[in-house]
Amino acid sequence: MIDNDTTSDGSKAGTASDGDDGQWRIVLNPVSGAGDHGDEVRSLAEEYGYAVRETEEAGDAMALAEEAAAEGVRRVAACGGDGTVHEVVRGLDRADALADVTFGVVPGGTGNNFAGNIGVRDVEHAFEVLETGERRRIDLGVADGEPFVNSCIAGLTSKTSSETSPELKERVGTLAYVITGIQQAATFDPLHVAIDIETGPEMDPKTWEGDALCLLVGNARHFPRGGQANVEDGLFDVTIVEEMPTPEMLREAAAQRWFGRETEHVTQLTAERLEITHQQGEGVEFSLDGEISTHRRLNLSVRPRELTVAVGPEYEPVPETD
């Protein structure tokens, strides 16, 4: 439908595919974030002539996305936070519609990590992007068959991503997860993990084994590292934070925002495939774009350029620095 190589010249709204009537269907989570975006979204949708379907409870966004795909809708947007984005993409994937549907985001959550990564600033800007923004094909992460757009996290921040208060997220963005994690670190049991890492056909697979405080597997950028991630390279950005002697160390490190570079206890690498195995009997909590599930072993892989997305003008296909 859309080839990144032919759209990289900045051409606007991608070529309409068969059955694309140019209309968007917006799957609206009216309670995400501060829950105050609904009226603006409904009124802009009316102005633009887009249809809106609203969720009533958790899980509805996935069902509504599946329904849209089954009805042959070719442009589906998620309005909410990263959880809503995750559900809509999951619904489209379950309907086997990712090859036919263009996806968009209207930020209505707290952190809106994914919207930020694709250059969408706010609700009004999102509608301009849906209408005229460039279409790009971006990578999709998959964890044991479940797709994710932002990140898969285990450990400290997985636990905290479900417990971090919306107020804190509002004030300090994604770093809120780490701050909440530090507050909980005194009681946190490290993960005893083996991570098998494949970087590509020419590279020998590697294994990392040890005690980790947290593992961050990013498709799109999750933690502030001074820039946008490359979401078209077919690779995950992996950060392994080893157990450290004291919570104070973590506090100090977070204060320096060392998630941006390697230090003694932080390993960073890229991978196209990972297998994470917890070496003690019980499973570990993972957060897939904020949705929590428990696994003893998890297989992660990238489906390169699988998702066609309407992106904002600030989106950079190949960000200069990480």
Ligand SMILES: Nc1ncnc2c1ncn2[C@@H]1O[C@H](COP(=O)(O)OP(=O)(O)OP(=O)(O)O)[C@@H](O)[C@H]1O
């Ligand atoms: N109508 C609804 N009522 C209650 N919960 C809902 C409804 N619709 C969706 N949900 C649930 O709301 C949760 C939060 O949504 P989401 O992650 O999009 O927003 P957020 O947490 O406010 O923002 P962010 O993830 O950007 O910080 C999701 O788990 C979703 O399943």
